[in-house]
Every structure is written in structure tokens, then in C-alpha cells.
Amino acid sequence: MAVIVQKYGGSSVADAGKIRNVARRIERCKDSGNDMVVVVSAMGDTTDELLSLARQMTDRPDERELDVLLSTGEMVSSTLMAMALKSDGHPAVSLTGRQAGIRTDSSHNKARIERIDPQRIVGELKKGNIVIVAGFQGVTADMDTTTLGRGGSDTTAVALAASLGAEVCEIYSDVEGVLSADPRVVPDAVKLSRIGYEEMLELATYGAKVMAPRAVELGQVYGMPILVASSSSEVPGTLICKEASMEVRNRVSGIAHDKNVAKITVIGAPDHPGTAKDIFEPLARANISVDTIVQNASTDDVTDVTFTAARTDLVKALSIIEPVAKKLGAAKVVRDETLATVSIIGTGMQNTPGYAARMFRAMYEENINIELITTSEIRITCIISEARVEDAVRALHRAFEVEFHRPE
Amino acid sequence: MAVIVQKYGGSSVADAGKIRNVARRIERCKDSGNDMVVVVSAMGDTTDELLSLARQMTDRPDERELDVLLSTGEMVSSTLMAMALKSDGHPAVSLTGRQAGIRTDSSHNKARIERIDPQRIVGELKKGNIVIVAGFQGVTADMDTTTLGRGGSDTTAVALAASLGAEVCEIYSDVEGVLSADPRVVPDAVKLSRIGYEEMLELATYGAKVMAPRAVELGQVYGMPILVASSSSEVPGTLICKEASMEVRNRVSGIAHDKNVAKITVIGAPDHPGTAKDIFEPLARANISVDTIVQNASTDDVTDVTFTAARTDLVKALSIIEPVAKKLGAAKVVRDETLATVSIIGTGMQNTPGYAARMFRAMYEENINIELITTSEIRITCIISEARVEDAVRALHRAFEVEFHRPE
Numbered sequence: 001m002a003v004i005v006q007k008y009g010g011s012s013v014a015d016a017g018k019i020r021n022v023a024r025r026i027e028r029c030k031d032s033g034n035d036m037v038v039v040v041s042a043m044g045d046t047t048d049e050l051l052s053l054a055r056q057m058t059d060r061p062d063e064r065e066l067d068v069l070l071s072t073g074e075m076v077s078s079t080l081m082a083m084a085l086k087s088d089g090h091p092a093v094s095l096t097g098r099q100a101g102i103r104t105d106s107s108h109n110k111a112r113i114e115r116i117d118p119q120r121i122v123g124e125l126k127k128g129n130i131v132i133v134a135g136f137q138g139v140t141a142d143m144d145t146t147t148l149g150r151g152g153s154d155t156t157a158v159a160l161a162a163s164l165g166a167e168v169c170e171i172y173s174d175v176e177g178v179l180s181a182d183p184r185v186v187p188d189a190v191k192l193s194r195i196g197y198e199e200m201l202e203l204a205t206y207g208a209k210v211m212a213p214r215a216v217e218l219g220q221v222y223g224m225p226i227l228v229a230s231s232s233s234e235v236p237g238t239l240i241c242k243e244a245s246m247e248v249r250n251r252v253s254g255i256a257h258d259k260n261v262a263k264i265t266v267i268g269a270p271d272h273p274g275t276a277k278d279i280f281e282p283l284a285r286a287n288i289s290v291d292t293i294v295q296n297a298s299t300d301d302v303t304d305v306t307f308t309a310a311r312t313d314l315v316k317a318l319s320i321i322e323p324v325a326k327k328l329g330a331a332k333v334v335r336d337e338t339l340a341t342v343s344i345i346g347t348g349m350q351n352t353p354g355y356a357a358r359m360f361r362a363m364y365e366e367n368i369n370i371e372l373i374t375t376s377e378i379r380i381t382c383i384i385s386e387a388r389v390e391d392a393v394r395a396l397h398r399a400f401e402v403e404f405h406r407p408e
Numbered sequence: 409m410a411v412i413v414q415k416y417g418g419s420s421v422a423d424a425g426k427i428r429n430v431a432r433r434i435e436r437c438k439d440s441g442n443d444m445v446v447v448v449s450a451m452g453d454t455t456d457e458l459l460s461l462a463r464q465m466t467d468r469p470d471e472r473e474l475d476v477l478l479s480t481g482e483m484v485s486s487t488l489m490a491m492a493l494k495s496d497g498h499p500a501v502s503l504t505g506r507q508a509g510i511r512t513d514s515s516h517n518k519a520r521i522e523r524i525d526p527q528r529i530v531g532e533l534k535k536g537n538i539v540i541v542a543g544f545q546g547v548t549a550d551m552d553t554t555t556l557g558r559g560g561s562d563t564t565a566v567a568l569a570a571s572l573g574a575e576v577c578e579i580y581s582d583v584e585g586v587l588s589a590d591p592r593v594v595p596d597a598v599k600l601s602r603i604g605y606e607e608m609l610e611l612a613t614y615g616a617k618v619m620a621p622r623a624v625e626l627g628q629v630y631g632m633p634i635l636v637a638s639s640s641s642e643v644p645g646t647l648i649c650k651e652a653s654m655e656v657r658n659r660v661s662g663i664a665h666d667k668n669v670a671k672i673t674v675i676g677a678p679d680h681p682g683t684a685k686d687i688f689e690p691l692a693r694a695n696i697s698v699d700t701i702v703q704n705a706s707t708d709d710v711t712d713v714t715f716t717a718a719r720t721d722l723v724k725a726l727s728i729i730e731p732v733a734k735k736l737g738a739a740k741v742v743r744d745e746t747l748a749t750v751s752i753i754g755t756g757m758q759n760t761p762g763y764a765a766r767m768f769r770a771m772y773e774e775n776i777n778i779e780l781i782t783t784s785e786i787r788i789t790c791i792i793s794e795a796r797v798e799d800a801v802r803a804l805h806r807a808f809e810v811e812f813h814r815p816e
Contacts, residue, residue: 057427057495058492061491064501065488068504069488072484075479075480079462079474080473083466083477087467087469093472143507145504
């Protein structure tokens with residue numbers, strides 16, 4: 001029998017009625033002859049409520065204890081789901097992260113999965129049980145509970161799917177799939193029927209918050225197809241998978257944008273070997289992710305080094321960069337918090353120069369000034385004024401619209 | 409260092425403020441040089457709320473799943489307690505029932521502890537940690553979570569105390585100790601400074617709901633002294649322990665009463681060997697606990713068999729007894745739901761006939777009719793009209809008052 005792994009997010013299991021609805025979906029899939037492993041998130045706002053309980057105790061809750069506390073949210077939803085299935089006459093069993101064999105490192109609150117020991121799950125499937133796994137949690141070698149941090153339940157689902165050799169990992173939430181752009185900006189954004197892992201990663205990073213990037217990465221590493229779909233409708237979702245053929249490689253999958261952008265420029269830094277290292281090593285140590293880096297051609301033995309980072313990291317980044325700039329003898333550090341990025345994402349675009357030209361023309365026709373340009377193999381990003389970012393998204397969506405509709 | 413096991417009930421940890429208060433009590437005890445193991449119940453009404461969640465899913469929640477669900481209540485309170493201690497600068501760690509090594513049989517919802525593997529607790533104590541254990545839960549040989557049923561956290565505490573060789577097991581709740589009678593009936597009931605295990609068992613069974621009988625039994629088996637006291641005051645509580653000396657054996661410890669009583673009489677049953685077996689075997693199989701049994705002297709080869717049981721079991725008991733009576737050829741089955749019991753409890757009373765006489769005189773002076781009398785080694789119980797039970801308790805408390813005050 002084929003194993004299917006499904007994951008249901010917090011809003012899909014927010015109350016008893018929704019859990020019962022999801023139970024019926026699971027039952028239909030089981031009845032069509034599949035072995036079912038289902039990962040659930042905590043109900044609705046449970047995780048936030050548990051966090052607030054912890055903050056009532058202390059400003060800085062101990063990380064180990066917080067993990068045990070937070071893990072109870074998914075235990076509750078998984079047992080209720082198993083109860084719903086059993087009361088419908090479908091054999092089912094809930095498993096905690098530990099029972100499901102999800103072994104992690106001991107980085108509490110942000111643990112990484114080291115391996116999966118799937119014996120218990122396999123045994124329960126053999127008994128005919130639908131297996132409900134509490135998402136977001138694992139256990140260390142010392143049998144202490146950990147949680148996987150942001151996107152943890154998605155990661156649980158993809159890791160289980162890979163370890164069980166599942167046919168597909170289905171991620172159900174309140175979105176119907178991956179869209180060609182943010183529907184709040186582009187009301188006629190198109191749902192993609194399929195998208196490559198790397199394209200999805202670029203979309204995720206650039207603001208399309210459909211699925212946790214680490215789970216997509218894991219899917220890519222193990223070649224696990226991931227279906228993203230709505231838990232409350234029967235509309236087909238988006239399949240995240242390896243690209244099927246060469247023919248469909250050259251095209252745009254979507255338009256992403258991100259307003260969480262700040263630009264920092266170190267003006268008049270000495271133009272000699274080591275300057276870049278001196279600036280970026282301390283940022284890396286502080287775990288600040290730097291996106292675009294541009295160093296202007298030098299004049300008079302000095303150079304301007306510009307980089308962008310998340311705006312939410314700006315204060316921290318400046319506190320690190322300003323003493324470094326002083327030590328380097330740079331003239332000053334300037335910042336710009338009024339920027340945003342807009343990107344076109346598509347596999348193999350870089351080998352097809354026409355895409356960049358079409359992007360720049362669309363921006364020009366909207367009279368949008370481009371501050372910085374950065375590209376990857378599957379992405380072209382322009383950094384522009386935040387005030388124009390929505391115009392830019394709409395203009396680009398129009399310019400590439402024909403590419404979003406493609407054969408299944 | 410001496411190990412002290414403490415247990416705090418749900419009302420003592422009902423909110424963040426109460427948890428912080430309890431944390432300070434624990435810290436004081438730790439600072440006076442003790443190794444501390446602390447068992448906590450779920451916060452306030454958490455267990456009821458979880459039960460109600462389960463009942464929203466289905467009328468008959470699966471027992472295995474219910475255990476996992478309910479076990480989260482104590483996980484939450486134990487982690488919050490550990491957070492409070494750590495934020496005060498006291499090293500602490502929370503352990504689930506599984507991590508604390510509490511191995512049970514697999515009777516879900518009412519598991520019995522089979523053994524305790526205390527290595528993890530001992531290791532944490534050696535590291536200097538205060539160990540907070542989630543009460544009421546254990547784990548089967550298959551590593552499935554169980555709960556211990558009614559009085560589970562008290563049982564966890566006494567079992568841990570026994571297995572760790574603790575000096576004392578301290579049970580903190582919202583009562584100040586064991587009283588000589590129900591204070592709602594006898595406002596000047598006296599708090600006992602100490603009481604024997606067996607006396608406590610009789611008191612518990614007869615309505616003094618201070619502590620779970622099974623935990624008292626466990627304390628008796630292992631000779632573990634149990635201190636029952638209030639978590640919100642410094643008033644000394646009641647020590648449940650082996651009687652210290654012969655001198656204090658003959659006296660009354662308390663007056664208990666119970667309104668949950670029904671009397672059933674099988675009238676005109678055949679007076680031959682096997683009748684009692686035919687009546688009581690089916691009741692035992694149905695798990696109905698029978699208290700007093702009286703068989704009246706036979707006339708005309710027939711006999712009346714009377715017994716009492718919990719009133720809450722009456723319907724079930726009648727449904728079993730009526731067909732049995734018919735089969736036996738008995739005349740009829742009658743019942744009385746207007747009865748109650750009142751008892752005097754005291755070690756060694758039976759060897760001191762004066763106690764029974766004093767009890768019956770006190771009842772006579774109040775003009776209270778006695779329907780049935782039953783005695784054990786440490787208890788004399790009268791079954792009387794429910795309407796008079798509070799008068800009886802007060803009369804007996806007056807009659808034996810001098811006995812409740814005794815040297816520490």
C-alpha cells in the first residue's frame with residue numbers, strides 16, 4: 001500500500017468541528033487504500049497561549065522547559081484527532097514526536113532533525129492504524145523533548161514522508177496553493193499547478209509565506225513531492241517537485257516581494273584586501289543574514305560597501321557595523337529603511353537574457369527607479385522604493401502573466 | 409542530604425502567582441539543605457477542561473488517547489514551576505512521568521504503578537537540580553502514556569518518596585490537615601497533629617476527602633511518613649504515620665460520615681448454603697463495592713439478606729440483584745435511599761469495649777435510631793437516617809472531644 005503523509009496546520013484544527021472535518025478527509029484518503037500518517041499542528045492560537053503562560057512566569061523562560069510546555073499543544077490536537085477517527089470506527093493512534101522516532105540535536109526551541117527511527121510508525125501502520133503524529137517536536141539522545149522552531153510541523157511532515165518512502169507529502173492549510181504573486185497586491189494572481197523546489201524556496205524567502213523553507217529544502221534533498229492545498233476545499237493545490245522536463249524550465253513562476261529590507265552603506269572604507277571580511281564576519285557571527293552586497297569601484301583608495309539585510313535586523317546590524325567602520329577608518333555609515341525588493345522567480349532564467357530585459361522595461365514603463373539589482377540562477381531581484389513596490393508587483397505580473405498558466 | 413518529596417495540588421498551582429508562591433516555599437526548603445523532588449498536579453480546572461475538549465470530539469473518548477491528552481495538564485504545570493525556580497536562580501528541571509521512571513501497567517485511565525526507575529531523578533538531584541515531576545502519569549512497557557486515575561498525583565508522590573528513600577512525603581493542598589470531623593458539620597472540628605495510616609484510610613473512605621486512599625495505603629506498605637498541610641499557610645499539618653507508641657493506641661481519632669449510602673434487602677431468600685454467594689458474586693463481578701452485610705436469623709427456611717453500597721451504584725446494583733432474587737425464589741427486593749453512615753475511627757478501639765457503649769449512648773441521648781451497626785478493628789459505624797446524620801456527627805464529636813487533643 002502506498003504511504004501518504006499529510007500535515008494539517010493550526011487553523012485547520014482550530015476547534016472540534018474543524019478536527020472532525022479533517023478526520024473525514026483523512027478517512028476518505030485511507031478508504032481509497034492508502035496507509036496514512038498525519039502530522040498535526042497545535043489548535044489555533046494554542047502555541048501563543050502557552051508562550052504567554054510562560055511569559056507570565058518569567059521574562060526569559062528556560063528553553064528546555066519551554067520546549068516541553070510548547071510540545072503539549074500538538075499532543076492535545078493529535079489525541080483529539082485520533083479520538084475523532086476512532087469514534088468514526090477508523091483504527092487510529094496518536095504518537096508524540098518521541099514515539100514517532102523523531103530524533104533531534106539538543107538546540108532547544110530550534111532543534112534540527114538528525115534522523116527518524118520509524119519502527120513504531122511502521123508497526124502501527126501494519127496494525128491498520130491511521131497514525132497521527134504531534135508535529136513540531138522531537139526528542140534528544142537524552143530523551144528530552146525539543147521543538148523544531150518556525151515551520152516545525154511542515155518539517156516533521158516532510159522528514160517523515162522521506163523516511164517512510166511516502167508517495168507524496170501533502171501540506172494542508174488555509175491557502176489553496178502557491179500563487180503567482182501576493183493576492184493582496186495582485187487580486188488576479190494565478191494559482192500554480194506545479195513549481196520546482198528552488199523556485200518555491202525563492203518565493204518563500206521573498207515573501208510568499210505558504211510553506212516553511214526548511215521543509216521545502218528537505219523535500220528537495222530527498223526528492224519528496226510536496227502538495228500544498230487547502231484543508232477546507234477540494235480545489236487542487238500546487239505540487240512542489242522536481243521539474244518534469246527541459247521544455248518547461250525557461251519561464252517565470254511568480255512575482256515575489258518583501259518589505260522587510262534595509263540597506264546599509266559603509267562610505268569611504270579603505271580599498272584593500274580584508275575590508276569585506278572585516279565587515280561581514282562580525283555580522284555572520286551575530287547570525288544576521290545579508291542579502292545583496294555591492295561594492296562600488298574605488299577612487300582614491302577608498303570604496304563604498306553597500307549591503308541589504310532584514311529591516312528587523314537593522315538595529316543589531318548597525319550596532320555591529322558602526323564600531324567596525326570606525327576601526328577601518330571609514331567616513332561614515334548610512335542606512336535606508338524605505339526600500340523593498342521585487343523579484344521574478346523562474347527556473348533557468350539566467351540562461352535566457354530576455355527575462356531581465358523584460359523585467360527592467362516593465363519597471364521603466366511604470367516609472368520605477370531601480371536602486372540595486374541582484375540575481376541568482378532562478379531569480380532576478382530589484383531593490384526599489386517601498387512606496388512603489390505594489391505598483392512594481394502588478395506591472396511585473398501583467399508583463400509575465402502568460403507564463404503562469406501552464407499544462408498540468 | 410535528605411530527600412524530601414513534596415506534592416502540590418491543582419488549587420495550589422492554579423495561576424502564575426500561586427506557582428510563584430509555591431516556588432518560594434520549595435526554594436526555602438531546598439536552601440535549608442534538602443534534596444527536593446516536587447510532584448505537581450495540573451493547574452486549577454485544567455483536567456476538567458481537557459476532558460470537556462475530549463467530550464466535544466466524542467461521547468466515549470478512547471482511553472489511550474485520553475491519557476495522552478490528560479497528561480499534558482501536568483506537563484504544563486511542571487514546566488511552569490521549573491521556569492519559576494530557574495528564573496529565581498535555583499537550578500531545576502521538569503520531568504514527565506516517563507522521564508521520572510514511573511512504569512505502570514497498561515490499564516489506561518486507572519493505571520497502577522508497577523515500579524519506579526529513579527536513575528534520571530537521582531542524576532538530576534546529583535547535579536543540584538530541584539526535580540519537578542508531572543504527577544498523575546506514567547508509562548507502560550511499550551512507552552505509551554498512562555494516567556493513574558483518581559488521586560494519581562498523591563500516589564506519584566508517595567511512590568517516588570518510597571523509591572528514593574525520602575525522609576517524608578509532604579502533600580500540600582488547600583486544607584490544613586486532617587480534622588476530627590467534617591468542619592461544615594462540626595465548626596469546631598480539631599486538626600489532628602498525627603494519625604495512623606489505617607485510621608486515615610477509614611477516614612478517607614468515610615468521607616474525609618483529604619488524601620487519596622491508595623496513596624495512604626502505599627505509604628503504609630512502605631512505612632513512608634506523609635505530612636498533609638496547606639500550601640498557603642505555615643500552620644503545621646497532620647502527619648500520617650505508624651503509631652508511635654502503645655500508649656496512644658486506644659483513642660478516637662475522628663468522626664466520619666457518608667451520605668452516599670443505599671441499603672438493599674433481599675426478603676425471603678432460601679436459607680441454604682450458596683445464597684450469599686449467588687447474591688454477592690455477580691455484584692463483585694460488576695465492580696460494585698458492598699460495605700455492610702447483615703443476614704437475619706432464618707425462620708421457615710427463608711432469610712433476609714441486607715447490604716449497603718454506594719448510593720451512586722444503586723441502579724446498577726438493583727439491575728443485577730433483581731433477576732438473581734427472582735432466580736433464588738426470594739419474595740422481593742426492597743431498597744432504602746434515605747440512609748447515611750456515621751463512624752468513630754480509632755486505632756485499637758475494638759479491644760476497648762467502652763468506645764462502642766459511649767457511641768451508642770451519645771446516639772441514644774440525641775434520640776437517633778440505629779438501623780445497622782458494623783465494626784472493623786479501628787472503626788465503629790452506625791447506619792442511621794440521613795436526616796439525622798449531622799446531629800449524630802456533632803453529638804459524637806462532643807462525646808469524644810477530649811480525645812482529639814493529644815501531645816505532638
